[in-house]
Amino acid sequence: RKEVEQDPGPFNVPEGATVAFNCTYSNSASQSFFWYRQDCRKEPKLLMSVYSSGNEDGRFTAQLNRASQYISLLIRDSKLSDSATYLCVVNIYQAGTALIFGKGTTLSVSS
Amino acid sequence: DAGVIQSPRHEVTEMGQEVTLRCKPISGHDYLFWYRQTMMRGLELLIYFNNNVPIDDSGMPEDRFSAKMPNASFSTLKIQPSEPRDSAVYFCASSFSLRRPTEAFFGQGTRLTVV
Numbered sequence: 001r002k003e004v005e006q007d008p009g010p011f012n013v014p015e016g017a018t019v020a021f022n023c024t025y026s027n028s029a030s031q032s033f034f035w036y037r038q039d040c041r042k043e044p045k046l047l048m049s050v051y052s053s054g055n056e057d058g059r060f061t062a063q064l065n066r067a068s069q070y071i072s073l074l075i076r077d078s079k080l081s082d083s084a085t086y087l088c089v090v091n092i093y094q095a096g097t098a099l100i101f102g103k104g105t106t107l108s109v110s111s
Numbered sequence: 112d113a114g115v116i117q118s119p120r121h122e123v124t125e126m127g128q129e130v131t132l133r134c135k136p137i138s139g140h141d142y143l144f145w146y147r148q149t150m151m152r153g154l155e156l157l158i159y160f161n162n163n164v165p166i167d168d169s170g171m172p173e174d175r176f177s178a179k180m181p182n183a184s185f186s187t188l189k190i191q192p193s194e195p196r197d198s199a200v201y202f203c204a205s206s207f208s209l210r211r212p213t214e215a216f217f218g219q220g221t222r223l224t225v226v
Contacts (some may be wrong), residue, residue, distance in 0.1 A: 041203060042219070043217035043218060043219050044217050046201075046215070087154065098144055098156055098159045098167065099156070099204075099215050100156065101156075102153065102156040103144075103152075103153030103154075104154075105151060
């Protein structure tokens with residue numbers, strides 16, 4: 001079983017739609033969680049950290065459920081510029097670990 | 112700061128040749144990571160360093176791969192000999208301390224093609 005699993009998509013939505021991505025992680029010792037965004041042929045960039053209480057950044061809302069080992073990202077009022085691959089990332093605070101990435105979910109927003 | 116700098120941006124080489132990828136992390140960052148990205152496997156961690164010391168190289172696929180960090184401002188990833196299945200985008204990233212939520216900054220990557 002992979003450490004971080006995501007539905008690869010693609011998710012094809014019209015502008016203005018609300019879309020949700022899910023992610024599960026296998027290591028219960030995971031302590032930090034993030035969503036990264038990667039545009040085509042570019043490097044990944046941090047979109048937002050994910051906190052236990054849930055957090056919001058404009059049109060983006062991230063949720064964490066530690067009991068279910070589940071992370072989500074909700075994008076409201078989708079824009080064309082949201083088209084990208086969204087990577088779920090976990091970090092385990094133990095020696096010998098680093099940021100572990102899911103394979104990503106591809107979003108395509110069309111007009 | 113210019114960010115994480117990788118070179119070359121593109122590399123095309125023949126099977127059996129040695130390939131060296133280079134990375135300059137962001138000044139002051141104490142962690143450096145090498146990742147490989149392919150369509151099939153996604154973004155895989157190969158190795159990472161803390162204060163120039165390799166911490167975990169369990170992701171290095173085989174002995175043909177080696178990485179060094181001789182000082183805080185430079186790291187190399189070497190493949191010798193290269194094989195067509197090594198074709199991928201190789202990213203270097205750096206961050207300051209993983210013991211709190213923090214951001215890893217990625218370079219623009221080296222797109223390696225082995226023919």
